[in-house]
Amino acid sequence: PDWHQGVIGILAARIREQTHRPTIAFAPDDDGVSLKGSARSIPGLHIRDALAVVDAKSPGLMKKFGGHAMAAGMTIARDDLEAFSKAFDEAVRDTLKPEDLEAAIITDGPLAPAELNLDTAYLLKRSGPWGQHFPEPLFDGEFKVVSQRIVGENHLKLVLQPAEGGGIIDAIAFNTGPEVPDYTRSGARVVYKPDANTFRGRTNLQLMVDYLEPLNLDGV
Known part of the structure; x- marks a missing residue:
């Protein structure tokens, strides 16, 4: 009240x-x-x-x-x-x-490591606007988690690398809360949208994470 x-x-x-x-x-x-x-x-x-x-x-x-x-x-x-x-x-x-x-997540599948770049992020940004029956493309993939940390008390900042190899990529998951699994041990399946993030005058690819879950990349 x-x-x-x-x-x-x-x-x-x-x-x-x-x-x-x-x-x-x-x-x-x-x-x-x-x-x-x-x-x-x-x-x-x-x-x-x-x-x-x-x-x-x-x-x-x-x-x-x-x-x-x-x-x-x-x-x-x-x-x-x-x-x-x-x-x-x-x-x-x-x-x-x-x-x-049913809280199903429907994605457009994975992006190849070579497609995880700013050109893809800009292409998707130009392809909108998105709406109720024309949703923004959503992708998923398996990643090694190079590092992770909580920022702003509730958001999870990640550094990822595609499981099949490739360069490292920044990512952020909002409103995860401060208690999250240690994804650096297991890797993660990540559902994401590529985004162009500008910080201190530099623009880099950043994945906006909609969902992630632990993934054992070693098969143990």
Whole structure:
């Protein structure tokens, strides 16, 4: 109840990531009688369309709402939270299929070591914009982990090398928390997006990590 409206979008996104469920977080509005909500969705559910279904079936339940496929916002009366929760849950259940609730990661496969360069990152950047039904390319591969460290308390900074050989590559995984496995022992399977990162006037390839898990490269 005492959380600020400015953080509920981050909260909804974190819960969505951990549970793979459409999530709405609410915080009290300044008027003292309303709640402001911030919604984050998963593939398969257009969150604004789901809210439109709620509005059509229960006119006036939301004072206002808006958004797009993956994120939205709304305002409801504090006393209507339970009724809204039921209406939203019904709209979601009518839309999503069981397979939509499986947190599968679909990638475009691996990139060869020779393709892991700035030219590829720039090519992908020029090929957008990406959206709900035209997702940004996502790749996966097996890597040796040369080094790893936590930066900013919650982010994992990595130096990788393709398991089949090649140059070393910087990578970063956001919001991993401070407790992570020692990937330097096992190597890692990494799901990533190539990105051009500029730091102190120099631009290098950096992999933006969506997911990683330990991988025993020695086969033991």
